[in-house]
Amino acid sequence: MITINNLSKVYETKKVLSIENLEFPKGQTIGLVGNNGAGKTTLFSLILDLIEPSSGFVSIDQEKVNESEQWKNKVGAFIDETFLIGYLTPEEYFYFLGELRGQSKANVDEFLKNFTDFFNGEILNAKKYIRDLSKGNMKKVGIIGALIGTPAIIILDEPFANLDPSTQIKLKNLIRDWSQNLDSTFLISSHDLAHTTEVCERIVVINKGELVRDIQTSPETLRDLEQYFSDQVSVN
Ligand SMILES: Nc1ncnc2c1ncn2[C@@H]1O[C@H](COP(=O)(O)OP(=O)(O)OP(=O)(O)O)[C@@H](O)[C@H]1O
Secondary structure, eight states: OEEEEEEEEEETTEEEEEEEEEEEOTTOEEEEEOOTTSSHHHHHHHHTTSSOOSEEEEEETTEETTTOSGGGGGEEEEOSGGGSOTTSOHHHHHHHHHHHTTOOHHHHHHHHGGGHHHHTTSSTTOOOOGGGSOHHHHHHHHHHHHHTTOOSEEEEESTTTTOOHHHHHHHHHHHHHHHHHSOOEEEEEOSOHHHHHHHOSEEEEEETTEEEEEEEOOTTHHHHHHHHHHHHHHHO
C-alpha cells in the first residue's frame, strides 16, 4: 500500500503539489489524470524518491521512501527516457534490471518470451542500442523493463503516449491481465481518458497540484471526466 501524507512540493515560491491524504491499496489499478503541469509526474517522482518533498512524506508498506531502500524491491517504474540506458541493447538493459531484481539471465529470457507479440519483432535481436530505437520502441523497452521481477507495484507515466494503436490495445490487455492474475498495483498517468477509464478501477484527478476527484470507475466515468475537463476550458 502506498500512503501519501500531507505531501507538498514547492519550487522557488510556487507550490506545484499539495495532497493531504491519499492511499493506493494493494492490487488496485489507479489512473492519474490532469492537464499539463497538474503535478502528475511530480507525484510519481515523490513516490519514487527521485525528488525531495517540501513537506510530508510518502510511505510504501509503512516504510518512508526517503528513509529506506527496502521498498525498491517492490516497485517497478518507467517515468521517462532517463530510466533507460541508451548505450545498451534492449537485452543488455533487461539483464541489467534482472540482476538488480534477483533474476538470472535465463529467468529474464523466459520472462521476455511473454512479450514477443508486444515487441512486434523490433526490440529483441534487433542489434540496436536503445538510443537508436524509435520513441515508441524505447517506450516499450521502458514499460517491459518496469515489469521485470514482477514487482508488486508498477508505476507508469503516460504509458500510452507514442505507442501505436495495436500496442496500446496490447498494453491495456497486459495491465488487465497482471492486475487480475498477479494482483499487481498499477499507478498510471495518462491524458487519454478513454484508455484510462477502460483499464483503471479508480481515477484520481489532479488540478494545479491538488486532488480534485477520486472516483471508482463506472460506466459514467468517461463522460463525467470529459465534462470535467471541458468545464476547465471555460474556467481557464
Ligand atoms: N525542477 C523544476 N523546477 C521548477 N518547476 C518545476 C520543476 N519540475 C516541475 N516543475 C513544475 O511543476 C509543475 C508540475 O509539473 P509536472 O511535470 O508534475 O506536471 P504533469 O501533470 O506531469 O504535466 P504533463 O501532463 O505536462 O506531463 C509544473 O508547473 C512544472 O513546470
